[in-house]
Amino acid sequence: MISYATTPTDVSRLRFAFAPLGEAVASLRMMRSDVRRRAHLPWLRQVGPKVRHADLRPLRALVPPTGYVPDFLTPGDSLGYGDLDTDLEAVRETPPERLVAEVTWMMSDPGVPPGWHRATGPVHRWMVEHPERALQVVADQLATYCGLALRPYWKRMHASMRADVHHRMRVMEKSGADAVLSSLSRHIVWRNEHLTVRSNYDFEARLDGRGMVLVPSIFCGPEVLTMLPPDQSMVVYPQPDASRLWAASEGADANPLAALIGSVRAEILETLHQPRSTSDLAAEIGVTPGAVSQHLTVLRRAGLVNNRRAGRRVLYTRTPSGESLVHGARYGGDAVLV
Structure with missing residues (x-):
């Protein structure tokens, strides 16, 4: 513990705070787990082919499936900015001795699978012997990976x-x-x-x-x-x-709810698994508050969402009919409107 x-x-x-490079590292680890991959299949279908053609071997050697990941990959000094470029610059400025210390610790970490130690040992030894060059290579590969896998979705x-x-x-x-x-x-x-x-x-x-x-x-x-x-x-x-984040990313053909009521309204219903205000929805979905308000009016008249006042805010939630519609579209079968 x-x-x-x-x-x-x-x-x-x-x-x-937000940690953009922390998301990059977590996504690389997630890719190695068949169970954890299931929640992100729409994202993986888009990103996987691009990533497979990129040379990321030293970077991947720093992200074992379990156990310690060197802390310099997830810099804490830039926390709160939510900016990939700020984090990448912090990695480039890592003192070489810190890389040596953290990679050396990872090489002996019992939480890392033994097979992983054997497979990545040569890369780790190269990093320890050439830390300045290793930092440059790892930072470049992080930038490449983020460009392929995070920036389009950030x-x-x-x-x-x-x-x-x-x-x-x-x-x-x-x-x-x-x-x-x-x-x-x-x-x-x-x-x-x-x-x-x-x-x-x-x-x-x-x-x-x-x-x-x-x-x-x-x-x-x-x-x-x-x-x-x-x-x-x-x-x-x-x-x-x-996993709901990717619900609309495969388009209407892969999302029956979007085909039925439109992609924005479908995304609003998917997002209302917990109460949201108009401004919350606008920020999360990436459309204007005015557009969200118009769609909410239609959904409310259709009996799919309710609204209530909480102080100065008006919060929206799905009705039982909205819940049934979302569940039926996601899992198949008959969605009975009540």
Whole structure:
């Protein structure tokens, strides 16, 4: 288990951020798991052929299927900017001695499969012997991979993660930090000022007023990833229902709901698995608030969504009929409207 011992100051300094390169690393790991791949098949169908033709061998050698991934690949200094170029520049500026230390640790990590150690050993030894060159190669390959696999989808991904953060911040405003920390993942327990993450590693970090960063992730699920001192303490949690992000990406032919009611209205219904405002939907789907409002009016008149006021905000949710329609389109069979 990994345990973070907090103080009231740490809780008061709790904040959310985004980690673009963390998503790149998590997606590379996800590709190696047949179970985890299932949630991202529409994305993989588009990205897979492009990635297969790119030489990413040194980069892939740093992302084992399980175990430690060198921390320099997920720089913490740029957290909050949500910008791939900022993260890539931080990787290029990694001190060579840090690469040597972290790759050396990975080479002896018992959490990494033995077969992986044997297959990647020559690449790791080359990195340790030539760290400056290795940093340049890895940063270039990260940039290539991000260009193929993340940049075309980052606006949508960032909007989805931002909506998740906005939802949790509203929970925090209403019910406090305890409610947020207790609901991040089934692999996380918040009790007696300790945040404990299920892990094959044993470590207790004392934050001592330095605070903690919570980072939503599309690709990490069901894992919870951590970063420990002396780096910024960070917990990367899986965004709920992240697979819904790709629901509309295969087009109307692959999405019966889009063929029935139109791609934007289908995407709105898919997104309303939890309450959203018009501005939330606009940010997450990538259309104007005015257009979202018009589509919501049609969906409400059709009995597929409801709205309610929450303070100054108007939140929309699916009705039972909307739930039935989405479920029937996603899983097949008869969707009975009630």
